[in-house]
Amino acid sequence: QLQASGGGLVQAGGSLRLSCAASGRTVSGYAMGWFRQAPGKEREFVAGINWSGRGTYYADSVKGRSTISRDNAKNTVYLQMNSLKPEDTAVYYCARAKSSSWPGTGLYEYDYWGQGTQVTVSS
Numbered sequence: 001q002l003q004a005s006g007g008g009l010v011q012a013g014g015s016l017r018l019s020c021a022a023s024g025r026t027v028s029g030y031a032m033g034w035f036r037q038a039p040g041k042e043r044e045f046v047a048g049i050n051w052s053g054r055g056t057y058y059a060d061s062v063k064g065r066s067t068i069s070r071d072n073a074k075n076t077v078y079l080q081m082n083s084l085k086p087e088d089t090a091v092y093y094c095a096r097a098k099s100s101s102w103p104g105t106g107l108y109e110y111d112y113w114g115q116g117t118q119v120t121v122s123s
Helices: none
Strands: 002-005 008-011 016-022 032-037 044-049 056-058 066-071 076-081 090-097 110-113 117-122
Touching (some): 002 090, 032 066, 032 076, 044 066
Parallel strands (some): 008 117
Antiparallel strands (some): 032 090, 090 117
16 A cells, blocks of 8 residues: 655645655555645646656646655655645645656556645645
8 A cells, every 4th residue: 555644734835745655565666656636626746756766757836846756665755845835735645657657647647546645735
């Protein structure tokens, strides 16, 4: 399973580091992604990383404020988010891609999903 954690309530301008730990299922060798879903909105891509960690990809909305990384030895993927804005408020999900290279932003490209962690940014 994929277990997302690290969410919470933070003031605008603050930072959070989300973690996605895999148990019973490896993420090593697969690309990974972070997505988010705000109330009443569709789930959207936030950031992606290929299997080695040398390729990273970001939505325009978080580019320059967020960093995705991974530790394959720990079977864990991270999302560091800085300069948080109220519009970043959402449930954040991690997901394992079906391939080792980053497949893009389509939800159908990912086959295993974590349960989500709530991020709330107050103004």
